Amino acid sequence: MGKVFYLHWPVIFLILVVGSFGFLMLYSVSDGDYDQWSKPQFKRFMVGFVIMILMGFISIDFWRTCSPFVYVFGIILLSLVLFFGDYGGGAKRWLELRSFRFQPSEIMKVGLVMFLAIYYDWLKPKNISKIFWVFIPVLIIALPTALVIPQPDLGTGVIIAMTGITMMFAAGVHFIYFFIIILLIPAFLALIFYSRGTSWQLVTDYQFNRIDTYINPDKDPLGGAYQITQSKIALGSGGLEGKGFMQGSQSQLDFLPYKHTDFIFTTIAEEFGFFGGVGLLLIYSTIIIFCLFSAYNNKNSFGRLLTIGLSTIFFSYFFVNIAAVTGMVPVTGVPLPLISYGGSAMLVVLGTFGLIQSAHVHRLLKRD
């Protein structure tokens, strides 16, 4: 049990802080009803927290061995969703397993990171930037991305792709490839818009509408852009110091959509103001920095890459969520990690921290 001392306690502490803050906010948006969201969320958090600690004790080699299976498992689940998935919020993203609704793309992100980590751990350093050995991880990334986008879930598709690319970057692939990617992005976007209305349209009409709403939110303030408009009103009216706990008129009076899930950050910023919102962002950033430091000091290359990849997933969660509710990017349905109400995201996030803990605990374990 000596491993207890090797756990990354500052990260655990910050996770507890953010999680507790989440219960508080769920209590607020439910208008003081503890049973509605806070209580089930607390239970899930506790389960996830225990799982995280336990995962941290398990040897990094075990997770290493698991990696390809998690990836394949994710691919299978995504394929199942595509053919048998359940509709939730206008998109096919959920798998119904008895009473447990479950979003396989969450597992996929973790699986991808694990698989890329083991790939680069296995790959001889001299081969890293060779074109054939670059092409293989590109395929590894492209497969889940291609499965997620038709769900339709453009946002998660982009997150998966970006996470994979970040992994390749962290692994030390030559800069030139990333320049090529940066050059290819505008061409890819142009192709998407060019395909609009043709028989080979690359994304669905629903996705195009989302993008339209993002580009011109005033066109239909009560339609698709309603969420963003109301969200900005909540943020803006919160001002510097906020309206006070449970005093946010926008959320308390139900003007905010998905106020307990994807848009919960709006309530935080409305009730606790700029201070509250930025404070939360700084806590998230601190967690990321701790994780990157942990990776920096990791002697185990699998563990290091794993930590970088998983922290990138965590970063993508809160960045995309907050960027969406502040109107910087289109709304994609990404939850605010550790705070938004919802089971699968909470378990996956705590699960990734379990893996990060394991990598941290076994940071000195060299493999040769």
Added chain:
Amino acid sequence: MEINSFKKNILEKKYSRRSIIIGASQLILVGFLIKQMRQIQLNETEKYRLLAEENRIDIQIIPPLRGLIFDNDGTLLAKNKENYRIRIVKDKDSNLSKVIDDFSKIINIRDERKIQILKKLQEQRSKSSTIIADNVNWYEFKKIVANLPSLPGIIPEVELQRYYTQSEILAHLLGYVGSISSKDIKRISNDDPILQIEDFKIGKVGIEKGLDKFLRGQVGLSKYEVNASGKVIRKLSEKQSISGKDIHLTIDSNLQKFSMLRIKDFSASVVVINLMNGSISAMVSNPSYNPNKFVEGMSQEDWDVLRKSKNQPLANKAISGNYPPGSTFKMIVAIAALEENLISPDDIFECNGFYELEGRKFHCWKYSGHGNTNLLKGLEESCDVYFYNLAERVGIDSIAKIAKKFGIGISPDLPLSGISKGLMPSKNWKKINKKQSWFTGDTLNSGIGQGFILSSPIQIAIMTSRIATGLEIKPTLIKAIDGRPVTYDQKKSLGIKKRTLDIIRKAMFGVVNNKKGTAFNSRVVEVKNNLAGKTGTSQVRQITEDERKKGIIKNEDLPRNQRDHALFTGYAPNINPKFSISVVIEHGGGGGKVAAPIARDILLYALNGNMPSLEAYPFEERNNVDKILNSIKREMISK
């Protein structure tokens, strides 16, 4: 092995560098988030605070009660009466057309109206509603209330609606209220919250329009906190509405009613002015209409009948009629001549039945002529030739100056719509408007109140009031607003010599009381109520020389719409006059024969405060008058 570990070291460094780059990029992205939050939360916070308040607060407007209108004695003329009506609300769960069909089984609704209602509801956003049945009687209302459970979306409600107790009698004066039109919106300031009240009614014509700003009142506001679905969470504040101010008019509604009944057979108008204070005691225009129909909503057919009717029931002829004043204008010409010292009352002009100017004949109404005529005789017998002479001597500009002093060609200042200014021509006026110079012939025509001159009945009444008092009487309609008396200065002297006015008054007394006077048959034999006045006949068309030769000179022989208007204006009693009057009977024929008896009866009623007694009338008239008065008496009781 050495080399290998060295290579590994380089690799380690590369990994570390890359994790730092990743961390730094992530922090930069977080910086963008903070920048965006700063923009929304700090720079634009005011804008969004306002929007949040707008979201949160629902303002409901409480309509004010409209002010009441009373007559001079406190009789209620316009009140607010309960109106039972039924509203239908769009409800996403109910089948609208079925509800309307079910409703129609209780209160019948025509098919085209059903389509109208459905269309209106579908055009609007959710939670919209419209009136499905208005002015429902109590029996039907009760039936709807009893059937409410089977009529989802049907809401019975009670609203207060304007009701005019005197209906036709005061229609033109009071006017009516109606829904706000786009034209009205321009009049009312755009931010008056009243405009947001559905179906709010404002004054459209008459006193209702003229005094709308007093009668309308101020809206109350209730502020509610609402949630996103519009459900009220709590009341934040309430400001009570302020009722409109009550108006007391100077109108004597009994006199008004009597006057109306007295002219009911004619297309005519009457104005009675109380000379003690300049207030208007009666203002009648016939035919009339029922203003309550406008409030309740009039059918297209009824509206077309009113609009297209030849005798213009919608017009208030007493203020909007434009008639040549005819011989009633002769007083003005006489005053002008006397004031300018151009004649002495005893100067004589000879009347041979016509006046010749540059080879053109200007006829007197009396074909055989009046012989030698002085001022008194000229007015009493209304000799046209005498006034042709006088007018030529005085000149149009002096006549116009005096006419304006007496209110001809000047808009009276009354809170009514459609007030006519009349027309008092001058040389300059003709040059500007007709692009012609003024001819002496024009002056002659003006001398007998014909030609270009136009006046409304109220202007003629004002003229007579000023002659009778020598004061600058300005007629008023408002006695009090909100219980506070409204007073006007009526004591300002006209600046006309007393001698001049005395001569004119003497002549006007003669018109009615001299055997040869044009209104001798309409004299009052009671000395205390002696009547003075002047008849007038205003030509609708000129009689051509041809027609004169053929012998068709009798007005009665012409088709009705070409016959002359009959005018009479006067005051009573002769000494210390209390009331003045002007009567215009369209196409009535001679003023003495038709208009004077009506004026006499109305003045006697005003003086008596009740039905005139037969003793006031000359013996030979009493039988005839008795019949007329009795029939009016019966109708006054029955109405």
